[in-house]
Amino acid sequence: MMEVRNKLFEIYDNLTPVSLPSWLSPCIEDKNSWIKSYVWETPSLRRIRLCELKIHGKFVAESLVIYPQFKYDAPIFGTEYVKCGNVKYFGTIDFHPLRSDQEYNLKYIQKYLGDQEDRTKNESKIYNLDTYFSKKLWIKTNRQDFYAEYMNKLDLYLTRYKECTQTCDEEASLIFQKGYDHHLSYTDPAYGIIKSYYTKDFARNYIDGFLFDLAQ
Numbered sequence: 001m002m003e004v005r006n007k008l009f010e011i012y013d014n015l016t017p018v019s020l021p022s023w024l025s026p027c028i029e030d031k032n033s034w035i036k037s038y039v040w041e042t043p044s045l046r047r048i049r050l051c052e053l054k055i056h057g058k059f060v061a062e063s064l065v066i067y068p069q070f071k072y073d074a075p076i077f078g079t080e081y082v083k084c085g086n087v088k089y090f091g092t093i094d095f096h097p098l099r100s101d102q103e104y105n106l107k108y109i110q111k112y113l114g115d116q117e118d119r120t121k122n123e124s125k126i127y128n129l130d131t132y133f134s135k136k137l138w139i140k141t142n143r144q145d146f147y148a149e150y151m152n153k154l155d156l157y158l159t160r161y162k163e164c165t166q167t168c169d170e171e172a173s174l175i176f177q178k179g180y181d182h183h184l185s186y187t188d189p190a191y192g193i194i195k196s197y198y199t200k201d202f203a204r205n206y207i208d209g210f211l212f213d214l215a216q
Helices: 004-011 102-113 147-167 175-187 192-197 200-211
Strands: 028-029 033-041 046-056 057-070 076-084 087-097 140-142
Touching: 004 046, 004 057, 004 147, 033 057, 033 102, 046 192, 046 200, 057 192, 076 147, 087 147, 102 147, 175 200, 192 200
Parallel strands: none
Antiparallel strands: 028 033, 033 046, 046 057, 057 076, 076 087, 087 140
């Protein structure tokens, strides 16, 4: 695992590093775990944040979210891959729509992902799939590792997202991006995991101040 960062740099050759919040170190490590945090930007993308988390022998996760500049109404790109021991694997990739109307769906979801199968799941134990998730959400859970399949799908979706954000319309999206962050910050399972291995205060700060920084 931990190939998402390499894939990101393979597709985007103009990533500029952005400083982390003053309270957050790029790598927090002890004998049992580490958590690595990254942020970049490009002229069309205001925030590209990546979290890599490893609890030795128990849990490994990569989480990437990409936000367009506020002047664009393009979807937010989100993906994660999670390994729980050697018994459960979970992956998801999506163009998270900022609006639910048909015009938006045709302009951004169908246009760039129309050849992909509609999701087979309409319910999730973790997320409300009726809010900020598209019909082209790729989501999979398995008892066997499917990381190679995940990376192939990530390559396709990330390449399409780059095309999308190069041709998207100029329409202010701050209020919609804030809505996304607020909703996801309180449904993301990372809070419980991080709280278990660090502290409750750090977990809440990490979720609201880094993973979804517009939630504050």
